[in-house]
Amino acid sequence: MFSKNIQNLKTSPVRELIPYSKKAKDSGIDIIHLNIGQPDLETPxxxxxxxxxxxxxxxxxxxxxxxxxxxxxxxxxxxxxxxxxxxxxxxxxxxxxxxxxxxxxxxxxxxxxxxxxxxxxxxxxxxxxxxxxxxxxxxxxxxxxxxxxxxxxxxxxxxxxxxxxxxxxxxxxxxxxxxxxxxxxxxxxxxxxxxxxxxxxxxxxxxxxxxxxxxxxxxxxxxxxxxxxxxxxxxxxxxxxxxxxxxxxxxxxxxxxxxxxxxxxxxxxxxxxxxxxxxxxxxxKYYQSVNRKYMERRDFLFEGLKKIEGVVLNKPEGAFYCIIELPVEDATDFSKWLLGEFSYEGSTVMLAPAKGFYQREELGLNKVRISYALELDRLEKAIKTIELGLKKYNSR
Ligand SMILES: Cc1ncc(COP(=O)(O)O)c(C=O)c1O
CATH class of the missing domain: 3.40.640.10 (Type I PLP-dependent aspartate aminotransferase-like (Major domain))
Known part of the structure; x- marks a missing residue:
């Protein structure tokens, strides 16, 4: 009944996580969105x-x-x-x-x-x-x-x-x-x-x-x-x-x-x-002030993530994203688990599994994309949540 092309549409990499994030939210957990590329700075x-x-x-x-x-x-x-x-x-x-x-x-x-x-x-x-x-x-x-x-x-x-x-x-x-x-x-x-x-x-x-x-x-x-x-x-x-x-x-x-x-x-x-x-x-002047804020976040995120055992990443040079490799086999499963079964001080993190960004999905299986369009205190909590989450996930 519907066109072949429309039926070929792939689901977005975070779509399959939405039911999990909804459930976490409904149970009162604060979700730190590292999955969305939306700047949080005020519109001028x-x-x-x-x-x-x-x-x-x-x-x-x-x-x-x-x-x-x-x-x-x-x-x-x-x-x-x-x-x-x-x-x-x-x-x-x-x-x-x-x-x-x-x-x-x-x-x-x-x-x-x-x-x-x-x-x-x-x-x-x-x-x-x-x-x-x-x-x-x-x-x-x-x-x-x-x-x-x-x-x-x-x-x-x-x-x-x-x-x-x-x-x-x-x-x-x-x-x-x-x-x-x-x-x-x-x-x-x-x-x-x-x-x-x-x-x-x-x-x-x-x-x-x-x-x-x-x-x-x-x-x-x-x-x-x-x-x-x-x-x-x-x-x-x-x-x-x-x-x-x-x-x-x-x-x-x-x-x-x-x-x-x-x-x-x-x-x-x-x-x-x-x-x-x-x-x-x-x-x-405006571009530079925005740039400084994002660079500060980039540095904060990079330094924080690289200290986590088993996490591998490159220093992003631009935009406000990075792909990180996690010490897990299936980053989608880990992302679901974070939303469904883990929280740290009332918060958890929503990640974007990287396989959806690859044509050859297998290349992204153990990776996620992180967006750092967030304030430093939110990033700090997110990094801690990922660190503790990985420990618990891998010791189950
Ligand atoms: C690489 C890239 N191109 C284009 C867009 C489209 O953005 P918009 O339609 O809001 O201009 C986005 C949005 O995230 C993007 O990341």
């Missing part, structure tokens, strides 16, 4: 002020391509990084999620292949399944902090059905950041093999130790094939505002995306007004 006041000052009597449809003032502000935000896009090379979408969906809908026929370093953001799978896109995982190594393999390895995975290489940088779920050389290698492959490059840069400012993220928007020799996916969700702690962006210089591609934008008429006018104020009013 400029967002709310702009909406309060909205002077119209009617909330009308905005342009399908996005509010003009917002596009102008985004253009300027990119210009500050020496990246130049014209207004018609920027389209506003309902979050980065819609930007991804529209991009994939525009590029892929059923059965065509996307090359993607694994592990990768699990929600990509829903889009791939919905559109009948075949995923070809580029192998990376946990021990190597998820660096890209050599050009030969990547090229050996390309077939006549390969349409695009896609990745998030900084990476969800790995916290890895690609170097300029790694990105230049992908750029060379994209040019030589004539395949698109979908660069999901929604975590662009979340990069630590004084480094800068290299945006693929700077590779001016391949702009027709480079599609940048962006969003305000993480940058400004506005996940509920649903404002994303597609940037690209290929007129045909952007023409098709615009048609899709027109088919859903418009996105939320008020969210775009708030987003415009954020891009216009906030600058380096």
């Amino acid at each position: 006041k400029e967002f709310f002020e702009a909406i309060e000052n909205f002077g119209e009597k009617t909330i009308a449809y905005s342009d399908s391509s996005g509010q003009k003032e917002l596009i102008e502000s985004i253009k300027k935000y990119y210009q500050k990084m020496n990246i130049n896009y014209e207004n018609d090379e920027i389209l506003i979408t309902a979050g980065g999620s819609e930007a991804l969906l529209f991009t994939l809908m525009t590029l892929f026929n059923v059965g065509e292949e996307v090359l993607i370093p694994e592990p990768y953001y699990a929600n990509y799978n829903s889009f791939f399944a919905m559109l009948g896109i075949k995923v070809v995982g580029i192998p990376t190594k946990f021990e190597d902090n998820f660096k890209l393999p050599s050009r030969d390895v990547i090229e050996s995975l390309i077939t006549e059905k390969t349409k695009a290489i896609m990745f998030s940088n900084p990476g969800n779920p790995t916290g890895a950041v690609y170097s300029r050389d790694e990105l230049l290698m992908l750029n060379e492959i994209s040019k030589e093999k004539n395949i698109f490059m979908i660069s999901d840069e929604v975590y662009r400012e979340f990069i630590y130790d004084g480094k800068d993220t290299v945006s693929c928007g700077t590779f001016t020799d391949n702009q027709e094939r480079i599609i940048i996916i962006d969003s305000i969700s993480k940058r400004f702690s506005t996940c509920g505002a649903r404002v994303g962006t597609i940037l690209n210089k290929n007129k045909d591609f952007m023409g098709y995306i615009l048609k899709l934008c027109q088919s859903r008429l418009a996105i939320s006018t008020l969210d775009m007004i708030g987003a415009e104020a954020l891009y216009r009013c906030l600058d380096e």
Whole structure:
């Protein structure tokens, strides 16, 4: 009765844990959510002020391509990084999620292949399944902090059905950041093999130790094939505002995306007004203050986790995630057990089993993804809970 593609949708890595977390919550246990990638920092006041000052009597449809003032502000935000896009090379979408969906809908026929370093953001799978896109995982190594393999390895995975290489940088779920050389290698492959490059840069400012993220928007020799996916969700702690962006210089591609934008008429006018104020009013100072907070959390988490016997992890370089290896055979079972049977001082921890982020699930069996978008005191308690939980779990 229902479409084959919809029946192929994979469940999200945390979905199978939800009944367990509900039960724990109902029994009064406080759950520390290390499973959700939602920044806890306050949304800057400029967002709310702009909406309060909205002077119209009617909330009308905005342009399908996005509010003009917002596009102008985004253009300027990119210009500050020496990246130049014209207004018609920027389209506003309902979050980065819609930007991804529209991009994939525009590029892929059923059965065509996307090359993607694994592990990768699990929600990509829903889009791939919905559109009948075949995923070809580029192998990376946990021990190597998820660096890209050599050009030969990547090229050996390309077939006549390969349409695009896609990745998030900084990476969800790995916290890895690609170097300029790694990105230049992908750029060379994209040019030589004539395949698109979908660069999901929604975590662009979340990069630590004084480094800068290299945006693929700077590779001016391949702009027709480079599609940048962006969003305000993480940058400004506005996940509920649903404002994303597609940037690209290929007129045909952007023409098709615009048609899709027109088919859903418009996105939320008020969210775009708030987003415009954020891009216009906030600058380096804001990004740096947010960055400092996340780096402090990253350091705290890394130091705390690496002291736990049997836990292995790399120091995340960006975003606010990391994958950790646990001294257990089945990290999903351990995650369920934590929710169902363990608590420390009235709290327990919800983890995201890593197997759902891998195409080859066996690679993630003993791993979990942790999101550290939480205050230090919550992280401290979470680390203690994991440590004591592991001891008890392994001595049962
Ligand atoms: C890598 C990556 N891309 C895109 C998104 C989509 O975010 P949004 O639709 O809120 O912009 C997320 C959200 O977590 C993400 O982690």
